Amino acid sequence: MTRKLAERVVAWRWYVIAAWVVLGIVLIALAPSLTGFTSAGYGLPASYQSTQAEAIAVHDFPSVASASGIIEVNATDNTALTAPDIQKINALATTLDGNHIASVRSVSTSPLFLSKNQKMQLVQVSMYGQPGENGPNAAVKTLRSDTDAFLKGSGLRGQLTGSAAISVDQASAFNRAEKIISIATVLLILILLALVFRSVIIAFLPLLVVGLVHQMATALTAFFAQWFGFTVSTELAPLLIVVMFGVGTDYIVFMLFRYREQLAKGQGPHESLMVALCRAGEVIASAAATVMLAFAALLVASIGQLRSLAPGLIIGVGLMLLAALTLVPAVLSLFGTTLFWPSTPKPHDPSHRTRSERMGAAVAKRPGIVLLGSVVVLVVLATGVLNLKVTYNQLAELPQDNPSTQAYNTISTAFPAGFLGPSQVFVRSATPLNATTVDALASKLAHTEGVAQVLPVQYASGNSAALIEFLLTNDPYSNQAIADMAGPVRAAIVGTVPGATVVTGGPTATLTDVKAALQIDTRNILLLALLVVAVMLAILLRALAGAAYLLIGILLTYVATLGVVTYIFISGLGYDGLDFSIPIIVYIFVIAVGTDYNILMATRLREEFEQGVESHEAARIAIVEGAPAVTAAGIILAGTFASLLLTGIQLLEEIGAAVALGVLLASNVLATRIVPTLAALRGFHFWWPHHTHTKTVVNREELVSHLRSAEPVSVGSEHD
Numbered sequence: 001m002t003r004k005l006a007e008r009v010v011a012w013r014w015y016v017i018a019a020w021v022v023l024g025i026v027l028i029a030l031a032p033s034l035t036g037f038t039s040a041g042y043g044l045p046a047s048y049q050s051t052q053a054e055a056i057a058v059h060d061f062p063s064v065a066s067a068s069g070i071i072e073v074n075a076t077d078n079t080a081l082t083a084p085d086i087q088k089i090n091a092l093a094t095t096l097d098g099n100h101i102a103s104v105r106s107v108s109t110s111p112l113f114l115s116k117n118q119k120m121q122l123v124q125v126s127m128y129g130q131p132g133e134n135g136p137n138a139a140v141k142t143l144r145s146d147t148d149a150f151l152k153g154s155g156l157r158g159q160l161t162g163s164a165a166i167s168v169d170q171a172s173a174f175n176r177a178e179k180i181i182s183i184a185t186v187l188l189i190l191i192l193l194a195l196v197f198r199s200v201i202i203a204f205l206p207l208l209v210v211g212l213v214h215q216m217a218t219a220l221t222a223f224f225a226q227w228f229g230f231t232v233s234t235e236l237a238p239l240l241i242v243v244m245f246g247v248g249t250d251y252i253v254f255m256l257f258r259y260r261e262q263l264a265k266g267q268g269p270h271e272s273l274m275v276a277l278c279r280a281g282e283v284i285a286s287a288a289a290t291v292m293l294a295f296a297a298l299l300v301a302s303i304g305q306l307r308s309l310a311p312g313l314i315i316g317v318g319l320m321l322l323a324a325l326t327l328v329p330a331v332l333s334l335f336g337t338t339l340f341w342p343s344t345p346k347p348h349d350p351s352h353r354t355r356s357e358r359m360g361a362a363v364a365k366r367p368g369i370v371l372l373g374s375v376v377v378l379v380v381l382a383t384g385v386l387n388l389k390v391t392y393n394q395l396a397e398l399p400q401d402n403p404s405t406q407a408y409n410t411i412s413t414a415f416p417a418g419f420l421g422p423s424q425v426f427v428r429s430a431t432p433l434n435a436t437t438v439d440a441l442a443s444k445l446a447h448t449e450g451v452a453q454v455l456p457v458q459y460a461s462g463n464s465a466a467l468i469e470f471l472l473t474n475d476p477y478s479n480q481a482i483a484d485m486a487g488p489v490r491a492a493i494v495g496t497v498p499g500a501t502v503v504t505g506g507p508t509a510t511l512t513d514v515k516a517a518l519q520i521d522t523r524n525i526l527l528l529a530l531l532v533v534a535v536m537l538a539i540l541l542r543a544l545a546g547a548a549y550l551l552i553g554i555l556l557t558y559v560a561t562l563g564v565v566t567y568i569f570i571s572g573l574g575y576d577g578l579d580f581s582i583p584i585i586v587y588i589f590v591i592a593v594g595t596d597y598n599i600l601m602a603t604r605l606r607e608e609f610e611q612g613v614e615s616h617e618a619a620r621i622a623i624v625e626g627a628p629a630v631t632a633a634g635i636i637l638a639g640t641f642a643s644l645l646l647t648g649i650q651l652l653e654e655i656g657a658a659v660a661l662g663v664l665l666a667s668n669v670l671a672t673r674i675v676p677t678l679a680a681l682r683g684f685h686f687w688w689p690h691h692t693h694t695k696t697v698v699n700r701e702e703l704v705s706h707l708r709s710a711e712p713v714s715v716g717s718e719h720d
Contacts, residue, residue: 006277006329010270013330020327024216031219032226039231040132040170043304048513049490053505056426060460061467062128063105064424067136069125069162071147072407076157080118085156092150092158093123101142103128103135115414122411123158131167140168144403159407161420166395169402174234177647181238184643185245186211189636193249196632198343201335202256209331210248213323217244217316224311232308238644238652239309244316246640247291247593250633251324254600255280256339257629259332263345269336277329283603287596288321290536294592297529298584301521303514306584356631360623363676364616371677374669378556381665384563387570389577392511393477397579397650412475418452421476423485423506425468427497432463434497441496442468448492450474450484476508479577485512518580525584529591530555537595541602545688549678550598553670558590561662569654579651586658593637593659594666597630601671605679606687615683619676627672634667 009016044051057065073089075081081089090109097107105126113122125143129135140160147158186207194203218240225232258280262272295317298310332339363370398405411420425445427438438457445468446454455469474481485508493502504512530551537547562583569575604626608618641663644656679686 003274003278005325006274006281009277009326009329010273010333013333016326016330020212020323024212027216027219027223031222034218034222034225034232034237035171035175037222037225037231038171038234038237039304039308040167040234041304042510042514043231043308044510044513044517045302048517049503050505050510050513052501053424053426053503053509056428056465056501056503057424057467057505060428060465061426061458063126064467064469065130066105067103067127067129067131067133067139067162067164067167069127069140069143069160069164070407070411070420071123071125071143071158071160072120072411073123073151073156073158074120074410076155078119081114081121085154086114086121088151088154088156089121089123092147095150096123096125096143096146099146101139101146103139104143117414120410120414122415125160125162125164127164131163132171136164137168137171140165159403159410161404161407161411165404166398166408169404170234170398173399173402173647173649174238177644177649177652178237178241180646181241181643184646185241185640188639188643189245189249192632192636192639193253196253197256197260197340199340201339201341205331205339206249206252207245209252209323209328210245210320213248213319213327214241214244214316217312217319220319221312221315224315230308230311231304232312233305235305235651235655236309236312238647239655240312240316242640242643242656243313243593244320246637247288247317247596248320248323249636249640250596251284251288251320252328253633253636254283254629255324255328255332257632260340260345261625263337263340270333273329273333277325279607281325283596283600284324285321286536286540286603287599288317288324290533290595290599291317291592292321293532293536294529294588294595297525297532298588300524300528301584302517303521306521306525306581309585354624354628356624356627359627359672360620360676363623363673363680364620367616367619367677367680370673371681374673374677375556377669378560378665381560381567382556382563384566384571385559388562388566388583389479389570390580390582391479391575391577392482392514392580393475393576394579394651395477396576399648416452416471417473417475418471418481421507422455422469422471423476423489423504423508425470425493425502425504427466427468427500427502429464429497429500431499433459433466433500435459435463437497438466438468441493441502444492444496445470445489449488450481451489472508476506477511481508482512482515485509486515514580518584522584526587529588533591533595537599537602540599541606541687543606543687543689545682546602546679546686549682549686550595550602550675553674553678554591554595554598554666557594557662557665557670558587560665561586561590561658564661565654565658568657575650578654581651582654582658585655586662589641589655589659590662590666594663594670597634597667597671598675600630600633601626601675602679605676609679609684609687615686616680619680622679623672623676630667630671634663634671638663638667 054065075085093107093109105128107123107125109121109123127136127139144160151158189207190203193206255276259272259276262275292314295310295313298306301307408420427433442454442457445451450473451470452473453471458467472481472484485504490504496502534547534551537550538544541547569578601622604622605618608621638660641656641659644652
């Protein structure tokens with residue numbers, strides 16, 4: 001941030017604050033609700049079989065493509081159903097079907113839906129529309145209330161599951177999670193800021209600023225979704241909260257630490273604020289640009305669920321950057337030194353050695369030992385990736401106490417594994433299909449590995465399309481079912497109906513394609529994000545060597561993060577695997593957000609280097625002056641992500657734990673230990689190719705005096 005801009009922002013502070021408030025009110029008041037543009041789908045491209053199958057289903061077999069439901073009915077005492085019970089269940093289906101509920105196509109049951117142990121009977125519901133649309137959502141609510149009313153006092157209970165109900169419960173779970181995260185994040189930041197700065201004003205000020213900017217970002221994202229016709233994933237809303245409050249508070253903390261440092265040196269409030277804005281502003285702008293560009297790497301994802309995170313996150317961080325360079329300085333200038341009330345910035349007492357001073361002294365004295373110890377810690381944690389496994393069963397990741405999950409789990413105990421997620425083979429041709437050929441395909445499918453049962457063939461009107469439904473041997477959401485679909489099942493259908501399109505559909509086929517797309521997306525996103533961070537670091541540091549060292553450290557931190565999360569969730573808690581999106585999401589957040597701390601520390605190192613300070617001493621000073629801000633910011637950001645652990649949603653819990661741990665490693669190991677020790681050991685080589693031809697030696701006592709007084713010191717030159 002240039003001094004000229006800083007001066008103008010401070011001089012026009014009331015206009016700047018008024019502009020932000022007015023713009024915020026207008027945006028929030030006029031914007032559509034972001035929930036109207038939220039989708040739980042994977043969003044795969046048309047080149048994948050499951051997407052092609054969905055298109056055929058919508059055109060030729062709408063009942064298969066539409067939202068559906070299954071009502072599981074059993075006795076409240078879990079005993080076998082009696083004849084009157086079965087009559088009551090049949091009457092339930094007839095009554096619900098006769099109620100002509102909006103968006104419900106039909107409701108039916110049959111003896112085939114009675115479990116073998118006679119303890120459960122299912123009622124099948126066919127709907128119009130897709131899961132997540134307003135019609136099916138309203139139908140779910142009506143079906144549940146009508147079922148409860150009809151079965152009241154009968155000794156029976158009914159629970160609705162299926163695609164429509166799962167979608168409703170998933171949205172409800174994420175809405176509840178958003179509220180929990182908001183409350184936890186606000187309380188956490190309030191407490192941490194109060195502890196770090198011991199100031200009432202600072203405890204509340206960032207929350208008000210970031211809260212306004214977050215609401216503006218949500219509104220602007222909704223506007224962009226409306227204008228450009230895209231949807232966002234259900235994960236965006238909770239992630240946007242933790243990202244904006246975490247990153248936004250970090251940026252304010254960076255500025256406050258530098259402001260307090262200058263005041264403690266005896267500078268006046270105005271000049272201290274100008275120095276803080278110029279120095280911290282450069283770090284904030286570089287960090288935010290890196291974060292936004294790293295998030296932009298998600299735009300190349302072929303999986304819409306990942307790609308749709310990018311616009312909202314970019315908008316959020318971009319708005320926070322503008323606020324940090326304009327609104328925050330304008331607000332800070334209103335308070336002066338009162339900002340830190342009831343405490344007062346004052347010079348550090350040399351008789352009391354802080355944690356940063358002890359660490360700085362250790363790095364300056366024995367940088368090699370500190371570096372080796374830090375690297376060993378990361379390498380040990382990284383060994384956890386040897387046990388890394390991923391899962392695609394997002395239904396199992398929802399809270400287990402929601403109705404659709406409970407019903408699903410109950411049904412799975414009494415019916416074949418593939419019953420709740422039937423797969424399909426769609427055959428479509430420009431001319432009428434040969435029934436014998438299609439029947440032969442069905443027969444071949446029945447004898448294919450991984451297939452438990454094939455249902456009778458269905459034809460669309462005109463016989464130009466056919467549907468073969470089948471049940472898989474394994475749980476349709478399991479890794480084994482995905483392997484069966486990708487291997488023997490899809491191999492069995494190749495070339496079976498000459499001249500026709502033959503594709504697989506259903507949940508397992510979709511997950512099979514998601515797995516294939518993920519392999520491509522992982523490679524592309526990881527390489528692009530790494531390239532972006534590399535370029536930004538090289539530009540900021542004006543040093544290719546330093547940028548390369550930091551990149552190696554960032555990658556090691558990322559692997560260590562995945563390793564420790566694997567130890568926690570798979571080895572410790574016994575999870576089947578991490579959500580398939582975790583490696584990419586954690587990579588983006590650790591690479592992007594974690595780089596903020598490296599940028600702050602490296603910038604401080606470069607500042608000392610350019611003043612001619614010897615490398616070991618520069619590392620010590622950078623740690624003493626920069627580590628407190630990095631540590632505090634890291635704890636705050638880690639805490640905001642840790643709030644995701646309170647949601648009860650496995651995906652968010654894994655993201656929260658992983659990013660929180662990654663941020664702590666990035667701030668407390670990489671930024672404050674590895675980066676300074678590398679700079680100390682490599683000296684001016686760390687800054688290659690940018691280094692001076694004359695190195696300037698500063699006396700230690702004179703340097704300490706200079707840091708306290710902020711007055712120029714005389715130096716002696718010693719030619720290389």
